Amino acid sequence: MSPVRLALIVLLALGGLQAASSGSQDATPPPAPDAEQAAKLEKYIDLARTGRIPVRPQAARRLVKLGAPAAARLLELAGEDGAGIEGMGQHLVEVLGEFDEAALRALLWQRVADAEFAWRSPAARTLALRPQATELERFFGFTRDPLAEVRRAGVLGLGTLDAERERGIRRLQELVGDPSDRVRRAAAAQLADWGRPAYLYVLSVELERTDTYFGVPFGEQARFAALRLLKERLGDDFGFRAEDAPDSEGNAAALGALRGEILERSGGALPMLPGLALAGGPTEGDVLGLELRSCRAGELFLRWNEADVLYVGTGRAAKVELPPGTVAELLRAARAATAACGDDRYWGEAGCDIEQVRVAGEDGALTTLLISKGQAAVPDLRPAALDALLPALLKTLPNAWPGPGVDPRLALLQDRAVNALAAIGGAPAAPSED
Amino acid sequence: MIQLPLRALLLPALAAAVAVSAPATSAESAPAAQQRLAGDAIEVSLQKLMSIEWEPGDDIPEDVSVYDGQRVEVSGFMRNGTTEGQTWFDLTNDSCGCGTGKVQHFVRVSIESGTTSFSPAELTLVGTFEVSEKEDEDGFVESLYRLKIETLVL
Secondary structure (H helix, E strand, C coil), rough: CCCHHHHHHHHHHHHCCCCCCCEEEEEECCCCHHHHHHHHHHHHHHHHHHHCCCCCHHHHHHHEEEEEEEHHHHHHCCCCHHHHHHCCCCCHHHHHHCCCHHHHHHHHHHHHHHHCCCHHHHHHHHHHCCCCCCHHHHHHHCCCCCCHHHHHHHHHHHHHCCCCCCHHEEEEEEHHCCCHHHHHEEEHHHHHCCCCCHHHHHHHCCCCCCCCEEEEEEEEEHHHHHHHHHHHHHCCCCCCCCCCCCCCHHHHHHHHHHHHHHHHHHHCCCCCCCCCHCCCCCCCCCCEEEEEECCCEEEEEEEEEEECCCEEEECCCCCCCCCCHHHHHHHHHHHHHHCCCCCEEEEECCCCEEEHHHHHHHCCCCEEEEEEECCCCCCEEECCCHHHHHHHHHHCCCCCCCCCCCCCCCCCCCHHHHHHHHHHHCCCCCCCCC | HHHHHCCCCCCCCCCCCCCCCCCCCCCHHHHHHHHHHHCEEEECCHHHHCCCEEECCCCCCCHHHCCCCCEEEEEEECCCCCCCCEEEEEEECCCCCCCCCHHHHHHHEEECCCCCCCCCCCCEEEEEEEEEEEEEECCCCCEEEEEEEEECCC
16 A cells, blocks of 8 residues: 555544543542442452453443442553553443543543554443533544544434534534445434434335345345334334334335435425445345444445456445456356365454455355454454455455545445555565456 | 364254144244244244343343244354364354454354364354353353254264
8 A cells, every 4th residue: 555545544544633621520539449349349340351252242231330439440450551441341331421520531532533542432332421511613524534443433423412413413414425324324323313304204215125245234224223223203103113124014014104204304305326335235145345444544345246247345235346257267266266265264362353354165155254352452363365355356446536426335445455555464465466 | 274164064953853833832032032043943033142241140021031942043153162072062253263252242152063173164053942041160250152063963
């Protein structure tokens, strides 16, 4: 990757974030906890960091209930420069903004401005729960972040602050065309809450999604998420059942009634939606997939179809035509790489960085290879056979500079994939030039 | 680095069970009855289980409590990081295991005979479903949904 492109990605990662001011408040320190309370604090902190997975968020929640003594201990763990926040893990970071503790909040802003901080998404979410009036620009900055969850937190923060509403509306109207469905839904819901009920139409379109990614029912997930937001705002789900096909008899009628209600509330005018916000369906013939999820570098969902098409994203995925024979050649290489992995299918340990390669065999059966790690770098994590496959896959990815007429899902796609791969299983070899 | 061989093929449990259509119970909701499969299992959407708004201590919504004690079929993925040799694992909606911190976001699957071997592939399981809060010794809810399957065939 060229230094210029790398710089752009880093700049995007920090886009709009202002340097954090100290923001610490002068306050009387809380009284030291007694021995029993101190033991409880340590126990909950430990459980929230390393306990069994379902226990972690509950332990973090108990810390919030303990209030000031817990905040004081977490502040101590965070350290003066906030470096200790990294080691707290996702679930503790997720609640730090709920303490009424300005010093913790200042450290969170400081850490979230660092593109290499692994917990930027949970940090942004927790900051958005209790936004301060002075942080308005920072939340606008969030809405331009490369990480979808940070952009979504920006929407939530702006909505709660409810300052400069007209400016917020203009920005959220842009986010209705965001590459991430989570961001689009959040923006549409907030626009409705700000007196623009026509944007509920965006959510109603999500109810029509049936797309899957190698069996992962992203369309169904979107239907459930959209239905919840619609019901909260319309007071009724009109009998729509998210687990059923959108075109089932009951759902078709329900969707008609629901849209009728939206139309009535919005005075008959509905927004024009960009192509990426329209409903997508399943595709036949996907034979090779690369799914990247990095806590620092974001998410990418890539599918190569036997019709020599590359699909990028979920929902109505972006479509890239490839030269004839490209996918057959990639598939041969991917099957050889799979065979070279023997019976191994998993490398690493559970964490927020994940690469998944999916390969259709000659019999059509799908093989999934999973590489996973936590926030720390792990040398030589990716097996050599997959390392060898990556340059050929990367070569097929477009890499256009962002700008008018460029689908945001395709802008700098190759660079973003290289960046994500580097953050997860290690830097791949450069895409082949031949 | 841990390298786990894939030797396991997870098969729907109770494969030898006699398939007898069970009538909808009086307590069963109409949707649940509609979803009853040709055999005797009810197809349950993991997304539906996950979608409930629920916190520990809350009443469990009828939408999902209706499946308690039923024989169900549910599809999903082993939680990323499932270790070998356990008699249980968590079934999540995505093999990345992302966003599965809440207890309603997974089904704890217990294997009556045999143990786990991690697979990142999608699984479809049939077994007896249980819906209730199960707490550990500290009062933390360990699971809300549980599925008992007969075996994991290696």
